[in-house]
Structures are given as C-alpha cells and as structure tokens.
Amino acid sequence: EADATGTSDRLAGQLVIPALLCWVMIFGLTSLAERKFLPRENQYLSLSLLVVLPLVTAGLAGFLSARAGRTMSQSIGAAFLTLTAILTILGFAAMEGVVCVLMAALPVGFLGIIGAMLGHWLAALTARPAYRVQSAAWLLVIVCAAGEALTPPAPLEDVVSSEVIINATPAQVWAQLKDIRDLPKPTEPLFVLGVAHPLETYVVGNGGVGAARVCRLSTGDMPELISVWKPEQELKFTVLDTPAAMREATFFGQDLDTPHLHSTYASVEGGFRLEALPGGRTRMIGTSRYLLTITPATYWNIWTRHIVGQVQLRVMNHVKAKAEASR
Numbered sequence: 001e002a003d004a005t006g007t008s009d010r011l012a013g014q015l016v017i018p019a020l021l022c023w024v025m026i027f028g029l030t031s032l033a034e035r036k037f038l039p040r041e042n043q044y045l046s047l048s049l050l051v052v053l054p055l056v057t058a059g060l061a062g063f064l065s066a067r068a069g070r071t072m073s074q075s076i077g078a079a080f081l082t083l084t085a086i087l088t089i090l091g092f093a094a095m096e097g098v099v100c101v102l103m104a105a106l107p108v109g110f111l112g113i114i115g116a117m118l119g120h121w122l123a124a125l126t127a128r129p130a131y132r133v134q135s136a137a138w139l140l141v142i143v144c145a146a147g148e149a150l151t152p153p154a155p156l157e158d159v160v161s162s163e164v165i166i167n168a169t170p171a172q173v174w175a176q177l178k179d180i181r182d183l184p185k186p187t188e189p190l191f192v193l194g195v196a197h198p199l200e201t202y203v204v205g206n207g208g209v210g211a212a213r214v215c216r217l218s219t220g221d222m223p224e225l226i227s228v229w230k231p232e233q234e235l236k237f238t239v240l241d242t243p244a245a246m247r248e249a250t251f252f253g254q255d256l257d258t259p260h261l262h263s264t265y266a267s268v269e270g271g272f273r274l275e276a277l278p279g280g281r282t283r284m285i286g287t288s289r290y291l292l293t294i295t296p297a298t299y300w301n302i303w304t305r306h307i308v309g310q311v312q313l314r315v316m317n318h319v320k321a322k323a324e325a326s327r
Contacts, residue, residue, distance in 0.1 A: 018060040018082060018134065046264075046295045048145035054083060054108045056137045058115025059122070063133055066123035072116075079116035083108055099193050099246060107299055156297040157268075160305050162312040163285045168323035170232040170274040173282045176322040177235060177272060178203045183318050188310050191218075194247045195307055198315055213237050219244040228271065236271030264294040265304065272316070284319065286312035 058079035065075035087101050087108065122133070166173055179202045191197040196219040203226070204212040213224040220243030228236035245265045268289045275283040288308050294300050 018057050018064075046148075046293075048141060048148050050104065050107065050294075051111065051296060052141055052144045054111040055115040056141055057086065058083060058112040059119035060134055060137055062116035062119025063123045064119075064130060065116075066120040067130060072120050075120040076113055076116040079112045079119070080109070083112045099190070099195065103300075103303060107296070152293075153295065153297075155266075155291040155293040156301060157289070157291055158301060158305065159287060159289045160308040160312070161285060161287045162309050162316065163283055164313070164316045164320050165277070166282045166284055166320045166323055167280075168282060168320075168327055169280050170276050170282045172326055173274055173284060173319060173323045174232045176319045176326070177274075178207060180315060180318060180322075183314065186314070188314070190307060190310070191314075194218075196244065196246055197311060201315065217243055219247050222267065224270075227269070232274060234271065234273045236269065238269045239267040242267045264292065264300075266291045266293075282323075284316050286316050288312060 061079040061082045062075040065078040070078065087105065090101065126133070180198075181200045181202065183199055186192055186197050188197075196217045199216045199218060201213065201215040204214065207226065208229050209226055211226045211229070213226055215222040215224060222243055223240045224237040225240060226235070226237050228234050242265065268291060270286070270288040273285045273287070275285070277283055288311070290304070290308065292301055292304055
C-alpha cells in the first residue's frame with residue numbers, strides 16, 4: 001500500500017511537468033499571435049494551440065501513467081485531470097474567458113481521450129526514457145506552430161440564412177426594416193454571456209444604394225454600406241468593419257479583451273429579402289456571409305452558424321413584432 005501511494009505521488013509530480021510546459025507554450029504562442037514577434041499576415045497559431053498542444057499534453061499524461069503501471073482508463077483519467085488543470089489556469093490567469101473555455105472543453109476532452117490512448121500504447125511499445133519522449137513531443141508542437149505561422153490556412157467562408165413569416169404586408173415590414181430600434185435585452189444564453197448581438201440598426205438619411213447603415217452591436221458599431229435598395233423587396237449591404245466577436249467575462253467577472261476576439265470572425269455582407277404571401281403576409285429572409293479564421297474550422301463553425309442564425313432571428317423577430325403591431 002505504501003508503494004502504491006509512493007507511485008501515485010511520483011506520477012502526480014511527473015504530470016505537473018507537461019501541465020506547466022503546456023501552459024508556458026500557450027503563453028508563448030499567444031504572445032506570438034499578439035503581434036509581438038510575428039507580422040500581421042502570419043498570425044495564425046490556432047491549430048497548434050487548440051489541437052496539437054492538447055493532444056501532446058494528453059499523450060504525455062497517458063505515457064507517464066502507463067509507465068507507472070496504470071490501466072488505460074486510469075491513463076485517460078490522468079490526461080483529463082492534466083487538461084482540466086490547464087484550462088482552469090487559463091481561466092484564473094485571465095488568458096481566456098468563461099465562454100471560450102466552455103467552447104473549447106469539448107474538443108479538448110475528445111483530444112484528451114485520443115492522446116491518452118496513444119500515449120498509453122506508446123509506453124508499451126518503446127523502452128525509451130520518458131525525458132526523450134517528452135522532448136520529441138514538445139519539439140513537435142514547436143515545429144507545427146512554426147509551420148502554421150509561416151503558411152496559414154485560408155479562411156473558411158460560409159453563408160447562413162433564416163426566415164420568419166410575418167402577418168403584415170411587405171410595405172409594413174419595409175417601414176420597420178429601415179430603422180430597427182429598442183431591441184429587447186437578450187435572453188439567449190450565449191448573448192447573455194457576452195457574445196456580440198445587435199442593440200439597434202438603422203439607415204443613415206433616406207437610404208438608397210451607397211447610403212450608410214449602422215449596426216450597433218454589444219461590442220461596438222459595425223458600419224455598413226447599402227449595395228441593394230429595393231423598397232418592399234430587398235435590402236442588402238456590405239460590412240466595412242467587424243467589431244469584437246464577444247465581450248468575454250473572466251472567472252472573476254471583469255471583461256477580457258484578447259486579440260483573437262478581433263481577428264477570428266469577419267462579417268462580409270448581409271441583407272433581407274421580402275416575399276409577399278397570400279392573405280397580406282410576408283416571408284422575410286435574412287442572409288449573412290462571413291469569414292472564419294480559426295481552426296479546427298469545422299468545429300468552430302458549428303458555433304458560428306448557430307450564433308449568426310440567432311443574430312438574424314433576434315432582428316427579424318423584432319421587425320415582425322413591430323410590423324404586426326402597426327397593422
């Protein structure tokens with residue numbers, strides 16, 4: 001029993017090393033992404049931070065656990081504890097906010113299982129000293145980060161559409177669409193937690209092609225330029241600048257402003273189309289096109305599509321309520 005306790009203590013001490021090294025590498029890679037060492041066009045280290053680093057850390061935890069005589073399930077548990085400690089440190093060190101930590105937890109957990117299994121398997125196949133395996137693993141992270149910084153992947157482009165049926169004519173809907181004020185406080189969980197959402201949006205002047213349109217978000221103004229102006233039919237606009245994707249809260253409540261909040265999401269264009277329906281009703285279709293520069297893009301785009309759809313419905317449902325009340 002004393003030997004088992006001693007082995008557990010040694011394993012816990014060994015797991016501190018990959019956890020600390022992982023935290024140091026996160027801090028270092030984040031510093032690079034904050035333009036301290038990389039030119040603007042090369043700031044792209046998300047794959048190394050979100051995929052390679054958790055995989056390597058979990059793999060080392062599984063490797064060390066197996067070397068200590070633990071089972072596969074215990075190795076997975078060791079990896080989970082190590083990654084959980086790292087995410088907790090990131091939160092309390094105010095390097096990431098609550099929303100980002102929660103969003104990242106799912107892929108990090110999945111990578112933890114894969115990494116722990118690979119590490120456990122590697123420990124059974126090789127007799128190499130642990131320090132050599134760890135050195136090779138951290139070298140892999142550095143190589144991947146350097147390669148990603150030098151050859152960043154192309155942004156993911158996507159389009160999201162939503163629609164609502166309004167019990168009002170296109171003319172009545174158009175009258176409300178040009179000037180959308182007094183949006184209610186959000187009830188959607190992500191918006192309440194700080195994800196950017198519209199507060200009001202309006203056309204400057206009398207409108208028309210080339211006129212300015214302002215969308216005031218919870219994180220700042222998003223200036224737009226009208227590209228299509230067809231009264232009672234279609235309003236389309238180009239987005240000139242996108243503010244931060246969220247106003248993120250830390251574990252201590254204060255707002256956190258990190259560089260990736262300004263660079264991972266960019267709205268390109270959007271618009272609304274009105275279709276007349278029988279009985280004096282209108283189908284209103286909202287469309288948004290955007291660029292996403294964060295990997296793994298497939299995972300993060302699941303969240304992005306949901307958020308963009310919620311933004312569209314927040315605006316269109318408000319227009320619906322105002323138009324139907326004006327009948």
